[in-house]
C-alpha cells in the first residue's frame with residue numbers, strides 16, 4: 001500500500017495517474033500549499049516539494065522522475081515502461097529526465113521567477129527566457145511524436161505520456177494556446193484524458209477538460 005502526498009494539479013498528478021494505471025493500492029493525503037511548507041512535511045521530503053510517495057516499508061520517495069522510475073520497475077507486469085535494462089528503457093529514461101530535469105524547472109520558472117530575481121523587470125526577463133527555453137524542449141517532444149507517435153514511446157503507451165500530460169496541463173499562456181502550437185502533444189493529452197482508469201483522478205485534480213488548471 002502506497003501513500004501519495006497530493007495537491008490538486010501539482011506535480012503529484014503524474015504519480016496519481018500512474019498509480020491508477022498500475023491498479024495499485026494507495027491512500028491519498030490531500031495537502032494545501034501551506035502544509036507543503038511545514039517542517040513536518042520536510043521530514044518526509046527534505047525539499048518541501050510535491051510529489052512524495054510513502055512506501056509500505058516506511059520510506060518516503062521524492063522527485064517525480066525517481067518515483068515514476070521506481071513504480072514502473074516495481075510493477076513491470078503492467079508494462080508502463082519498456083522492459084527494464086533494455087535499450088528502449090534507456091531511451092525511456094532519457095525522455096523522462098528531459099522532462100523532469102529540464103522542462104519541469106523551466107515551466108516552474110514561467111509561473112514565477114520571484115525566487116531568482118531582485119526586481120519585477122528582472123523577473124519578467126527570466127520568465128520570458130524560461131518560456132523560450134521550455135518551448136524548445138516541447139519542440140523536441142513534438143518532433144519525436146510527429147516522427148513516431150502517437151505516444152512518446154511510439155505505439156506503446158507508457159508512464160512518459162502521463163508525465164507529458166501533466167506538464168501540458170500547465171501550458172502557458174493557456175492550455176488552449178499551448179495545444180494549438182504543439183498538436184502532437186495536444187493529441188497525447190486528449191488521449192490520456194480519454195483513458196477510463198484515469199477518470200476519477202482527473203476529476204479529483206480538476207483537469208478533466210482543457211484549462212482545468214486555470215491557465
Ligand SMILES: N[C@@H](CCC(=O)N[C@@H](CS)C(=O)NCC(=O)O)C(=O)O
Nearest residue numbers: 010011048049050051063064065100
Ligand atoms: N524536481 C521536483 C519538482 C517538484 C515541484 O517543483 N513541485 C512543486 C509543485 S508542481 C511544489 O511542490 N512546489 C511547492 C513550493 O514551491 O512551495 C520533482 O520533479 O518532483
